[in-house]
Amino acid sequence: MKKQFYYQATQCLCSSLSLENALQNYYEYVKQHLPIDGIFLNIYRPEHGDIQFLAHANDSHASAIDKQVKISPEMEEVLQQNDRPIIRIINDIHLDKVTHFVAPHLVPDIQSVILLRMMSSNTHLGVVGFYSKKIGQFKPLHADLIEPHKDTFSLITAFNLRGRNLLRANRALSQENVNLKRAIFSADGVVGSEAGLKKVMEKVAAIAPLNTSVLMQGETGCGKEVIANAIHAKSNRTGKPFIKVNCGAIPESLIDSELFGYEKGAFTGAETRKAGYFEQANGGTIFLDEIGELPLSAQVRLLRVLQNSSITRVGGYESIELNIRVIAATHRNLQAMVHEKTFREDLWYRLAVFPIEIPALRQRRCDIPLLVQHFIENLAAKFNLEKLPRVTPEQLNVLNHYSWPGNVRELINVLERAIIQQPHGPLNFDLLQMGTEDQVVNQVGQTIIIDPSHASDKLVPLDTMISKYIGHAMRITGGKLYGPGGAAELLDINPNTLKSKMKKLGLC
Template sequence: MKEQFYYQATQCLCSSLSLEVALQNYYEYVKQYLPIDGIFLNIYRPEHADIQFLAHVNEQQAVALDKQVKISAEMEQVLQQNDRPAIRIINDIHLDKVTSFVAPQVIPEIGSVILLRMISDNTHLGVVGFYAKQAGQFKPLHADLIEPHKDTFSLITAFNLRGRNLLKANQVLSQENDNLKRAMFSPDGVVGADGGLKKVMVQVDAIAALNTSVLMLGETGCGKEVIANAIHAKSNRADKPFIKVNCGAIPETLLDSELFGYEKGAFTGAETRKAGYFEQANGGTIFLDEIGELPLSAQVRLLRVLQNSSITRVGGHENVDLNIRVIAATHRNLQAMVHEKTFREDLWYRLSVFPIEIPALRQRRSDIPLLVQYFIETLAAKFNLEQLPRVMPEQLAMLNNYNWPGNVRELINVLERAIIQKPMGPLSFDLLQAQPDENTTIKTGQTIVVDPSYASDKLVPLDTMIGKYISHAMRITGGKLYGPAGAAELLDINPNTLKSKMKKLGLC
């Protein structure tokens, strides 16, 4: 009889991908053998210190649930005991502290219950509760009948949770998409298009429909890529490729093969033909970020491409004609580099047909509240927050008054750090330190001269001064070492070299 019962009950549990439907089919069968008025299923969530009810079935209904019941630390200790029996009969729920607190919040009329534990990887997952309204309804033979079902219940519950997570992920993606659209504040897709970037957007509108090369100038992190995207989106190439190339991230030995591609057999490892970035961008736009980082040898080859509108793959002989629009960007002073013979003058003239200066964030402080709202919505979706964390007026004022040496990129980092520290809000930015006066701000391309004549005769060891300067750089970048607006970039040093020097000086 037990074998037949197990087989039929398992068939019912596996009859539907819907947890409540499967549970209802199971209930209709097992109630013929057990004196039950219903079944519930819940899971224990230690990360939230609660128990979440997933489904409930009785004579009237079968429903999926999403009810969370907070529990005390003492109750959590009970649930985390590995020696708890796999199945328990509680003929008076008042005799069990956890059950008497949790179950009546969903099923007020419960009197007695059999609790079947679900275990996954030796971890208590939750319970299936077979309950009766009256006390004293269950006997050991009832528990013996349903105990073999614990593995099946664990499996279908795990699948149901996975399905709910996927659905929730889709909802989050949809919500994120809505948030992004709502937070744009502008049909151009640029936050601040009607504020601090209004003059920039006038230039974007003037140049977008043309095929003229554009050179964007501005400090690191001020949003040059965003403007490049806007130019491409407004152009007649909008449905064609937009290829971004970080010129400073490609080793000089790989520049030709990465930019122009290569033929099969051009060098060891070239097993197939590969299209370079320029060829990938054909018909569309190529965005050459950090163009000032290109070595002189590469500048010569780039100039030839711009003049001839064609490339030759490494190891090839045939020209590949190109129809692309070039947008270049740099935080360096290219005119000063031309004077210093580190950037070719003819390439400078070719690129700077239409220069656009992107203002630093401190030069468009009116956009800060919009950017804060936009990035909070974006980050809330990223971290799957149920509600947007608040920013109190005094904290927003602190953001407005900060000097933002890392510009918009630093603002994103500051907001993300604040949300990680306090996801429910209100957000705090007390770690931001006061910046120097606006008049002492170092602008892009300026040369800084440290005058030793202002030092006294009492000198400190050179390593001490270097250590203090590195610490200062790490402080103003918020501890960021690598990448754009990182300490290595500001100090114009290889990140790995800087890391080694910091270890030597005991700074990390």
């Protein structure tokens, strides 16, 4: 009889994705075997110091509810006791302080109850209450019948909490939710690793186990740091230091002391010895972001460190050996900078052993829906929203067709601004459709922003502007005129025609 009861009751619990409908079906079956007037389901939220009712079913109706009951610290201590039984019969709720306080908020005339604890990873999640409006209704055989259902109740409650976006309010399930997100997006936490960034991640997988230097190139905000994290996480240096340095944020006068450290007394204010970024990263990885911003004098010293695998602190004489991997990143065209003599050629060759080009967001639009979902979940947690704000298909289409000059960083800002303006949704991005008149899509599908508002009202001859633009194209391509990546290709003009124009304008 018990096996048949367990089977039929479990079928009822799994009959619907709606918690209240599943609970109603379960109640209709169970009440044939137990003297109950209804069933309620609640969770304990230690972060909020309350009990939250999720669902209730009785003879008249079944409903999903969102009712919180604040409890005292003494009651919380009781709930957190690990030796509390999985199932308890309370034939007079006056005999249990917590139940007597909490249950009447939902069922005012409740008199007796069987409480079935739900557990997740040895943490108290909440209870299922089988109640009667009469005293002394329950016997041990009733408890024996429903105790095997605790795991099923725990599972369907966890799914319901995820749907309501309340998992973060429960310590045991919050980590499971994080792990689930990682499994959905990728094992590396890189959103788009199986879509727009697939080729990039294939390169990451190839280079990560080695100790070779890596140079990442891509526009500002496209996610170079995220890829650097992935390389370090997949390498044999994972667990070792991973030091991030923004080279463009260090004043030129402080570059040596920040990168290489200094000895006590090396200069005024050096009251103690300090390890620089390279020394802090020893044994692990150093990520040099915006490497193109380093002045030439600092590039010379950096090259020496890469060649010798050692540093000397400012004001010191002792050479410190390094076991370190260097990952560099830039949004600038280093090859053009080499041609212009603003970046050392030998340092370029040292860094660019394995270059990785990170595509701009507009070049991987298939990742936009995934990124939107990922960042909305993060921002909802940041703003403590109980429900994820919705994005309509029409508004998602607006995001898909925007040019994203600021890439993923701009997407995050746009989403955050929309959530601040409309925290309960639906989110609106219509402002992105304004001001796009000055956008041009080139022959390889890249969106270029041309903004005449930055020009003055004083004009110059058209040939002068053409001359300057061709000169700019030649600098970008490192002087290359013909072939793939050459100035003629970028300007979408026949190479011979471009050569003739350059002669006419005195550029060659």
